[in-house]
Amino acid sequence: MWRLALRTLKFRRTSFVATFLAMFLGAAIVIGCGGLMETGVRMAADPQRLTGAPVVVTGEQTYESNALTERHRIDPGLVDEVARAEGVREAVADVSFPATVLKDGKPLTGEDASYGHGWAGARLTPYALAAGASPVTGGEVALDTRLAERAGARPGSFVDVVVRGETRRYRVSGTAAQRGDHNPDAAVFFSDDEARALAGGRIDSIGVLPETGAPTSAVAAAVRSAVGDRAEVLTGERRGLAELPGTLSSRRTVVILAAIFGSSVVLIVMFGVASTLGLSLQQRSREMALLRAVGSTPRQLRRMILCETAVLSAGSVLLALYPGQLLGRLLFGVLTSSGVVSSSIVYHAGWMPMAVGVVVTVLAAAGATRFAGRRAARTEPVAALAENDAATRWFSVPRLLLAVFFLVNGIGLAVATATVMEDGPSLASTAGPASVLFCIGLALLAPGIVKAMTALLWLPVRALTGVCGQLALRNATTANVRMAGAVAPIVLLIGIATGTLYMQATEDAVSQRSYDRNILADYVLDSTTGGFAPDVLDRVRATPGVAAASEFVTSRGFVDAPDGPADVDLRGVSADGVARSLDLRPVAGSLTDLRDDTVALSDKKAGEYGVRVGDRLPMHLGDGTAVRPTVVALYTDNPKQQYLTLPASALAPHTGDGLPHQILVRSAPGALAEAHDHLARLAAAVPGTELDDGSSLAGRNNQIQQILVAANYTIVAMIVGYAAITVVNTLVAVTRKRRAEFGLQQLTGATRRQVLGMLTVEGVLIGVIATVLGTIASATTIVPYSMVKADSYLPSGSIGIYLAVVGGSLVLVFGATLLPSWRGMRTPAVETVKAA
Numbered sequence: 001m002w003r004l005a006l007r008t009l010k011f012r013r014t015s016f017v018a019t020f021l022a023m024f025l026g027a028a029i030v031i032g033c034g035g036l037m038e039t040g041v042r043m044a045a046d047p048q049r050l051t052g053a054p055v056v057v058t059g060e061q062t063y064e065s066n067a068l069t070e071r072h073r074i075d076p077g078l079v080d081e082v083a084r085a086e087g088v089r090e091a092v093a094d095v096s097f098p099a100t101v102l103k104d105g106k107p108l109t110g111e112d113a114s115y116g117h118g119w120a121g122a123r124l125t126p127y128a129l130a131a132g133a134s135p136v137t138g139g140e141v142a143l144d145t146r147l148a149e150r151a152g153a154r155p156g157s158f159v160d161v162v163v164r165g166e167t168r169r170y171r172v173s174g175t176a177a178q179r180g181d182h183n184p185d186a187a188v189f190f191s192d193d194e195a196r197a198l199a200g201g202r203i204d205s206i207g208v209l210p211e212t213g214a215p216t217s218a219v220a221a222a223v224r225s226a227v228g229d230r231a232e233v234l235t236g237e238r239r240g241l242a243e244l245p246g247t248l249s250s251r252r253t254v255v256i257l258a259a260i261f262g263s264s265v266v267l268i269v270m271f272g273v274a275s276t277l278g279l280s281l282q283q284r285s286r287e288m289a290l291l292r293a294v295g296s297t298p299r300q301l302r303r304m305i306l307c308e309t310a311v312l313s314a315g316s317v318l319l320a321l322y323p324g325q326l327l328g329r330l331l332f333g334v335l336t337s338s339g340v341v342s343s344s345i346v347y348h349a350g351w352m353p354m355a356v357g358v359v360v361t362v363l364a365a366a367g368a369t370r371f372a373g374r375r376a377a378r379t380e381p382v383a384a385l386a387e388n389d390a391a392t393r394w395f396s397v398p399r400l401l402l403a404v405f406f407l408v409n410g411i412g413l414a415v416a417t418a419t420v421m422e423d424g425p426s427l428a429s430t431a432g433p434a435s436v437l438f439c440i441g442l443a444l445l446a447p448g449i450v451k452a453m454t455a456l457l458w459l460p461v462r463a464l465t466g467v468c469g470q471l472a473l474r475n476a477t478t479a480n481v482r483m484a485g486a487v488a489p490i491v492l493l494i495g496i497a498t499g500t501l502y503m504q505a506t507e508d509a510v511s512q513r514s515y516d517r518n519i520l521a522d523y524v525l526d527s528t529t530g531g532f533a534p535d536v537l538d539r540v541r542a543t544p545g546v547a548a549a550s551e552f553v554t555s556r557g558f559v560d561a562p563d564g565p566a567d568v569d570l571r572g573v574s575a576d577g578v579a580r581s582l583d584l585r586p587v588a589g590s591l592t593d594l595r596d597d598t599v600a601l602s603d604k605k606a607g608e609y610g611v612r613v614g615d616r617l618p619m620h621l622g623d624g625t626a627v628r629p630t631v632v633a634l635y636t637d638n639p640k641q642q643y644l645t646l647p648a649s650a651l652a653p654h655t656g657d658g659l660p661h662q663i664l665v666r667s668a669p670g671a672l673a674e675a676h677d678h679l680a681r682l683a684a685a686v687p688g689t690e691l692d693d694g695s696s697l698a699g700r701n702n703q704i705q706q707i708l709v710a711a712n713y714t715i716v717a718m719i720v721g722y723a724a725i726t727v728v729n730t731l732v733a734v735t736r737k738r739r740a741e742f743g744l745q746q747l748t749g750a751t752r753r754q755v756l757g758m759l760t761v762e763g764v765l766i767g768v769i770a771t772v773l774g775t776i777a778s779a780t781t782i783v784p785y786s787m788v789k790a791d792s793y794l795p796s797g798s799i800g801i802y803l804a805v806v807g808g809s810l811v812l813v814f815g816a817t818l819l820p821s822w823r824g825m826r827t828p829a830v831e832t833v834k835a836a
Helices: 001-012 013-042 078-083 121-123 145-151 192-198 216-230 237-245 247-281 286-294 299-335 349-377 389-390 397-419 425-446 446-478 478-520 534-541 603-609 649-654 672-685 697-737 739-747 754-792 799-824 829-835
Strands: 054-059 088-092 097-103 115-118 127-132 139-146 159-165 166-180 186-190 205-210 234-235 523-527 546-561 564-573 586-589 598-602 630-635 641-649 662-666 690-692
Touching: 013 247, 013 299, 013 349, 013 389, 013 630, 013 697, 054 097, 054 237, 078 088, 078 205, 088 115, 088 121, 097 145, 097 186, 097 192, 097 662, 115 192, 121 127, 121 186, 127 139, 139 145, 139 159, 139 534, 145 166, 166 186, 186 192, 205 216, 234 237, 247 349, 247 425, 247 478, 286 299, 299 349, 349 425, 397 425, 397 754, 425 446, 425 478, 425 754, 446 478, 446 754, 478 523, 478 754, 478 799, 534 546, 534 662, 534 672, 546 603, 546 649, 546 672, 564 603, 564 649, 586 641, 598 603, 603 630, 641 649, 662 672, 672 690, 690 697, 697 799, 754 799
Parallel strands: 115 186, 139 166, 564 641, 598 630
Antiparallel strands: 054 205, 054 234, 088 205, 097 115, 097 159, 127 166, 139 186, 159 166, 523 662, 523 690, 546 564, 546 662, 586 630, 598 641
């Protein structure tokens, strides 16, 4: 049986190449998405500045399994406890904070960020003195050699450094060169006491240097025992997370992306492989009939088909392992380049994604073999030779039940999206797969749908296209199974592409409109040197033409709700300027009371949390600090901008840099130009300050949206590309199978032009039917998503998106049918018929 299977593969190269390609690409895509999922779950980063410490102690980066978005600093008293742990030779405290060297009053930032550290932490990279001495007093600094060269500084000279929003003058005690180029950022080293004071008295991490010969695992265990639950102990490639506070919060984004598209990819690949292999088996019905006629049993035919499938599956998945890894790295590269995750995160793709890719491909092929090969294997020899009968028999109870299963689940997800899901990151997790499931359900019923729609289109098509149309209509009626094989992948292509693209367009438009309406400021001052000192806000308010100004801080935190921590956006503002800077409409209390330990929130959120004005709201800020601010105001809920508002002075110390990075400015009536001129002069006087229009905040929010758009579109392009290849595979295979039919038509009097005209009408029928079905399927994603996101049944976005998707699908249809047919008809018709 194996010999027969191999000989069949040899002489059926065209159909088997199409099947092999579907399996190969499917396995590669699944492996790629699986690698993305594994990377998100493991979320590890190689150390950079702390590469010299085999063990790193840092603050807990989660709160009740939720990732913190800000750095959780630790008590300096832990240094002595870690140093006393068994196997520890030395414990080195490390701090990191923005520190920008000025040259001619301008920041020396360049392409790299610049951070200050204590000199003790220099050995963790390691850095070594290249000239001069280490800083020992509060007025001294040591610069890394690259920064010193750019600043034109040397030991004994003086430099201005912006730290905590203030410009201070320091004497350069020496320069330090790093070994290995692990740290990509510029480094300014202070004395340990000065660095600790500038960092707020707490430390970021502790680098542990083990005794000679002490195993890292044993030292890490001893350190964990010493610190308990007060800190986290990292080893290996996870040490880099101590240098990337907030990185774990991107795990959710990566995992959601991988899960949503991974599940869709698995379904699409299984459908694509099954449909391609099923079509190949259907085209061999005459061959199966002849084998049955010469004495082959159904069991032998099933074994032969299974052997063929096994050979194709084994070859395709083995060849797909390495391309799958490359595809996964490509997807991860898109995420890192667009800013979804840090470029320091390590891409992981172990055996699990490969195993999933292998299992999905093999299961899809095995399922197709069982369902598509069963009819050919069980049909009686004489009946099997009746090709026309075999080509029209498609309905079966298992097929109907499977179609109903997919259709019901697709509709169920659409209904759940519209009625149960709330506007948020997880909304797409039900809306996206709805169209995929519905497309597959329609594809399973495609033969019956094609026959019914052909009957509806019979009169107009015949009236408009004459003889060519009549031939095409008869083919569509008598060979509806064959035409359905061409319609099904196009339905999948149109349904998925249209649904996903309009879903993203709606998300972009709603987010942009909401942010535009929420920001009332005319101008925004931005700091590129770590934030603004408190006195800058007073200087802005005293600027001629300025009516109001407010500090602006963004972060994320958690409300300690009864059913567990609720992830929320946080905004820090100044009470005296918030009313004119943000569109917050109070319904209770007053925003002017937003000072010290207070909070304001929407009336809807207050109802969810069970609080009123005057109540305490238990929360954890972005760095894990527990607070209980008093509710002083409630404002009208904005479903698209649901954040809690706190005083900037209370929120900023719990962010990475500890200072506000932005100041929102509202100009006085009729003084827009005057305010701009004066603010421009103020910005020039404060090093590292930039002046932008208020619309720039909305633009930055749109940039954040575009980060996810880049990743989203890349993955969608991959899925649509696979669907497109499936379309081409299917149509080319069908067209090549019909060469004898075209030759016979020519021998009976049809011209080449008439045959191509018939194929053109068939292509139009395929395109119209697939477009109608694909549009219906895409509505299961678009309509519920738009209802929740935009309170509208219609999505945002240009009609050009839909026209481009449909037009691209039609190009594939005609390209994959007319071109092979035209090439095939260059061979004399007699030879084509004889070859069949």
